[in-house]
Amino acid sequence: MARGVYLLHFNPRYQHAGHYMGWAENIARRVREHQRGQARTKLTDAAARVGVKFRLARTWPGKDRHFERALKNSNSTLARLCPICKSGGVTKPHHFRRKKKPGLLARLRRAFS
Numbered sequence: 001m002a003r004g005v006y007l008l009h010f011n012p013r014y015q016h017a018g019h020y021m022g023w024a025e026n027i028a029r030r031v032r033e034h035q036r037g038q039a040r041t042k043l044t045d046a047a048a049r050v051g052v053k054f055r056l057a058r059t060w061p062g063k064d065r066h067f068e069r070a071l072k073n074s075n076s077t078l079a080r081l082c083p084i085c086k087s088g089g090v091t092k093p094h095h096f097r098r099k100k101k102p103g104l105l106a107r108l109r110r111a112f113s
């Protein structure tokens with residue numbers, strides 16, 4: 001695989017981290033290094049050591065470190081760039097959850113009280 005910027009999706013999350021973004025000459029080789037815990041980055045090496053799996057969520061082929069930095073500095077969090085998270089691979093924030101409908105008994109009780 002070509003050089004460029006890539007995004008790793010952690011499964012499961014490691015502490016507060018769910019993603020890692022980096023740049024590599026050879027993305028495929030770099031992802032294998034991450035998975036073996038030999039990437040020499042604090043975060044992914046520690047996560048790999050406790051069994052976290054990394055999925056290559058997205059690549060931006062041909063992009064350079066300036067692009068990586070721009071994305072990291074932008075307001076969008078890595079999760080919003082991640083197609084795995086967007087497709088529902090992550091728990092939705094609490095306020096998105098639908099309220100459970102009250103059961104029949106509860107509704108009857110309310111109607112006749």
Ligand SMILES: [Zn+2]
Binds near residue numbers: 009018057083085
């Ligand atoms: Zn993700």
